[in-house]
Amino acid sequence: MGSIKKVAILGTGNVAWHLSFALFKAGIEIVQVFGRNEERAKKYAQRVLAEPISHYNNLVEDADAYLLCINDTNIAEVASYLKNVGGIVAHTSGSVPMEVLKDNSDYGVFYPLQTFKDSEVNFENVPILCEGNSGPTEAALMSLAFELSQRVYSITSAQRQKLHVAAVIANNFTNFLFAKAFALCQENNIPFEILHPLIVETARKATLGNPADYQTGPAVRHDEATIVKHLELLEDPALRELYASITKNIQAE
Amino acid sequence: MGSIKKVAILGTGNVAWHLSFALFKAGIEIVQVFGRNEERAKKYAQRVLAEPISHYNNLVEDADAYLLCINDTNIAEVASYLKNVGGIVAHTSGSVPMEVLKDNSDYGVFYPLQTFKDSEVNFENVPILCEGNSGPTEAALMSLAFELSQRVYSITSAQRQKLHVAAVIANNFTNFLFAKAFALCQENNIPFEILHPLIVETARKATLGNPADYQTGPAVRHDEATIVKHLELLEDPALRELYASITKNIQAE
Numbered sequence: 001m002g003s004i005k006k007v008a009i010l011g012t013g014n015v016a017w018h019l020s021f022a023l024f025k026a027g028i029e030i031v032q033v034f035g036r037n038e039e040r041a042k043k044y045a046q047r048v049l050a051e052p053i054s055h056y057n058n059l060v061e062d063a064d065a066y067l068l069c070i071n072d073t074n075i076a077e078v079a080s081y082l083k084n085v086g087g088i089v090a091h092t093s094g095s096v097p098m099e100v101l102k103d104n105s106d107y108g109v110f111y112p113l114q115t116f117k118d119s120e121v122n123f124e125n126v127p128i129l130c131e132g133n134s135g136p137t138e139a140a141l142m143s144l145a146f147e148l149s150q151r152v153y154s155i156t157s158a159q160r161q162k163l164h165v166a167a168v169i170a171n172n173f174t175n176f177l178f179a180k181a182f183a184l185c186q187e188n189n190i191p192f193e194i195l196h197p198l199i200v201e202t203a204r205k206a207t208l209g210n211p212a213d214y215q216t217g218p219a220v221r222h223d224e225a226t227i228v229k230h231l232e233l234l235e236d237p238a239l240r241e242l243y244a245s246i247t248k249n250i251q252a253e
Numbered sequence: 254m255g256s257i258k259k260v261a262i263l264g265t266g267n268v269a270w271h272l273s274f275a276l277f278k279a280g281i282e283i284v285q286v287f288g289r290n291e292e293r294a295k296k297y298a299q300r301v302l303a304e305p306i307s308h309y310n311n312l313v314e315d316a317d318a319y320l321l322c323i324n325d326t327n328i329a330e331v332a333s334y335l336k337n338v339g340g341i342v343a344h345t346s347g348s349v350p351m352e353v354l355k356d357n358s359d360y361g362v363f364y365p366l367q368t369f370k371d372s373e374v375n376f377e378n379v380p381i382l383c384e385g386n387s388g389p390t391e392a393a394l395m396s397l398a399f400e401l402s403q404r405v406y407s408i409t410s411a412q413r414q415k416l417h418v419a420a421v422i423a424n425n426f427t428n429f430l431f432a433k434a435f436a437l438c439q440e441n442n443i444p445f446e447i448l449h450p451l452i453v454e455t456a457r458k459a460t461l462g463n464p465a466d467y468q469t470g471p472a473v474r475h476d477e478a479t480i481v482k483h484l485e486l487l488e489d490p491a492l493r494e495l496y497a498s499i500t501k502n503i504q505a506e
Contacts, residue, residue, distance in 0.1 A: 113451060182459075
């Protein structure tokens with residue numbers, strides 16, 4: 001199996017948007033962009049000089065890879081339309097096992113782990129987790145990944161699923177807490193920018209080792225007076241309950 | 254009231270360690286460092302060319318400011334030993350109202366908002382929240398703060414207490430989640446460094462506006478299949494419960 005030079009992108013969501021453009025900029029030919037919505041397919045295809053298509057029977061059969069950038073629930077179905085293609089069929093999901101693609105001949109996973117909402121994504125720093133149903137398939141996907149990023153890893157489906165949970169905790173859940181902190185500031189006419197350095201420093205420290213070693217605050221030092229005061233200060237019952245629950249969890253360590 | 258040039262530091266914890274040195278480097282004279290433990294007082298005092306003391310009756314009376322870098326619960330008691338001093342008595346706590354110092358003549362708050370555990374602290378970027386019992390006292394504390402940082406704010410005790418809750422949520426709680434993500438990776442032989450870019454990017458985005466606008470993940474898109482799968486993958490019952498609880502909270506927005 002040679003290296004991947006011609007890619008078809010299936011999907012018109014955030015991952016398709018950023019990944020197709022990153023591949024295009026890296027000199028990979030994007031032959032087609034598939035989207036059920038014709039206008040979206042056209043918009044996505046234009047940016048990477050690809051052919052927009054909206055029907056599976058228009059798919060080229062000679063792309064080196066078909067990257068499914070679609071909802072988890074649609075992966076098996078879309079893959080079933082790709083049984084006759086010659087190239088590698090790979091999905092880009094964090095939580096779907098590679099084996100849902102097992103009816104294809106060469107298949108794998110090409111999972112870029114980053115939060116893709118809005119803003120420009122610099123892929124150089126985005127970890128890409130690869131898996132293939134054979135050594136050559138995995139190697140081909142990893143080579144493609146190295147065209148975009150310095151951070152390419154081979155991990156199993158089981159590991160990737162655990163990693164996805166960890167990513168949800170480290171990204172979605174912390175972002176939710178940042179949003180709660182923002183709301184608290186806004187309600188009390190406190191500029192949220194006061195918290196910016198703390199937020200950035202917390203993240204920086206988390207990259208230095210085991211974050212548990214940097215745990216500070218009233219919970220870990222069992223400062224019950226402050227905890228009680230904080231619970232009194234929180235007017236939103238749901239947030240109060242969450243405060244109590246996370247505090248309990250920190251203290252249980 | 255003139256500007257603060259001579260400071261006595263009371264306390265030998267993290268805040269005392271970093272704040273005394275930052276003031277020292279900024280050219281403020283640290284006259285004394287008070288610590289009940291003589292060895293610690295000596296260690297802290299030496300670094301900033303100050304006199305170490307361990308008894309309140311040895312405190313100089315002519316410092317311009319006495320900064321209480323001590324546990325919240327001790328502030329009122331220690332302040333009571335400072336009734337006869339000439340300078341401003343200020344505590345450095347996020348959660349204690351200024352009025353616990355009301356038996357002193359000039360008093361206020363000088364609260365540096367950052368996580369001080371270990372690592373070197375660059376105060377330039379540390380927000381310092383000031384409050385004073387009079388305009389001149391507040392101005393003097395703010396001037397002192399500007400010697401260390403570009404980010405100096407005047408906020409009330411009520412605001413500071415809310416801010417402290419927000420800081421606990423944005424720092425301690427998110428760090429706990431990072432620690433959980435770390436543990437999940439470690440248990441599954443996944444290099445935690447894979448998550449570093451995501452963690453740093455999540456923090457960066459939180460500084461761009463309202464983090465709620467950047468919320469992604471299975472919870473906010475009501476992807477119940479992934480949520481159920483994640484709950485199954487989590488072996489620790491406490492973490493599973495926390496996952497469910499934060500997910501519920503995100504979905505309730």
